[in-house]
Amino acid sequence: MLQPVEKHSGVPAYVQIIHMIKKEILMGYLTESSRLPPVRELATIFEVNINTVLKSLDKMAQEEIVQSEQGIGYFIRKTQDVNDEAMPVLRETIRRLKTYGIGLEMTKLLIEELWRTENG
Amino acid sequence: MLQPVEKHSGVPAYVQIIHMIKKEILMGYLTESSRLPPVRELATIFEVNINTVLKSLDKMAQEEIVQSEQGIGYFIRKTQDVNDEAMPVLRETIRRLKTYGIGLEMTKLLIEELWRTENG
DNA sequence: CATAGTGTTCTATTTAATTATAACACTAAT
DNA sequence: ATTAGTGTTATAATTAAATAGAACACTATG
Structure with missing residues (x-):
């Protein structure tokens, strides 16, 4: 569930964004190869500047969780699977x-x- | 277990300090009325500036978890008890x-x- | 090839977090 | 009273996080 970050919560906005996206993946709402909303839309959803969104996505790209495609969008690259039990x-x-x-x-x-x- | 904070971990130092002290309380290593190490010593332990320690302690004082006594020290005021089960x-x-x-x-x-x- | 929709890069500014340093004030013990 | 050990307050400087705004570059489509 993507929603606005909590400001002044003691957790940097870019970290909260990473957490929310990772949760979506863990819960299976974002599956392999699925596309994320455009970065400008994400900025609106999270109520942060686009640069903050990019910082989060850069970090996740480094972790090989997402991948960007110029002019197209960001895609989920790796889904961590949770044991059924x-x-x-x-x-x-x-x-x-x-x-x-x-x-x-x-x-x-x-x-x-x-x-x-x-x-x- | 009080130890140096992790810098650039995505969690502000003052928050990490609060977490560590709260954990000590939850685990029963810090009990009601027991005294914390002096603020300067805490700064050394956590490897931060004394002001960062004070920020953490101020927050915990607001939550009524600790209490300061001028010239004496900081004391645990409230211990959250964890259900035995x-x-x-x-x-x-x-x-x-x-x-x-x-x-x-x-x-x-x-x-x-x-x-x-x-x-x- | 023009356009709309997308990601990318850059610079400047603002705000929050952290550090550095110093001086002050209270308490207990000598 | 003095001193050592403690918390308190204050100011300045630095670094990290976040914002603002603009321009650029790639992709797909008409």
Whole structure:
């Protein structure tokens, strides 16, 4: 779901844009070879300057996630596929965490911390 | 685990500092009323200027997570407690995700997306 | 070949984040 | 009172992020 970035959120706009596009890919809404909206339209959607959009796309091009074609558009190059079993597991985990009254920020912090801590 | 911030990581230094301190609290390494290292020492640990540390602490003071005492130090004011059942659930989920070959970044993106999506 | 729609490049400006440096003020202990 | 250790405040300078605006270049189509 592409939407305006949150300004002054502590996350640079160009990073938020990268995250949103990556999420679209992960969720399967953007598939291999599919075209992104034109950069000027993306700038309108995200409510940022076109240069900020280009910065995001440049980074993703470096990661070989998207690819530009002069005069045509930006295309999805690589789709990371998520293991089929992963989604139900995550959904169930999120359901439980919400039951426990744990919020998204706390969850993200805990996961980052446990990810390092856990062996494997 | 307090350690140097990552520069040019796409996350402002002051935000990284907040995250690290919050994690310490969540993991129970910093408990209610316990004192943080002196601000100058924190600046050395995080490898940033003292002003950047102060910015982080100011934000956390506004959230009522820490509290300063002039001439003495900064203290933990509020510890968010994590439901006892949550940790094992998260550990198990992380173990599985790693088995599936899913990385931390992808996990965070999926969780952010599913958190919004799921009803509840 | 003209045009509309696209990406690309460039320069300048503004705003946010970070650093550097210094001085000041409170607290506890001597 | 003095001192060492602490937080506080202030100013200036630097760097990174974001904006603004314009011009350029490629592609497909009529």
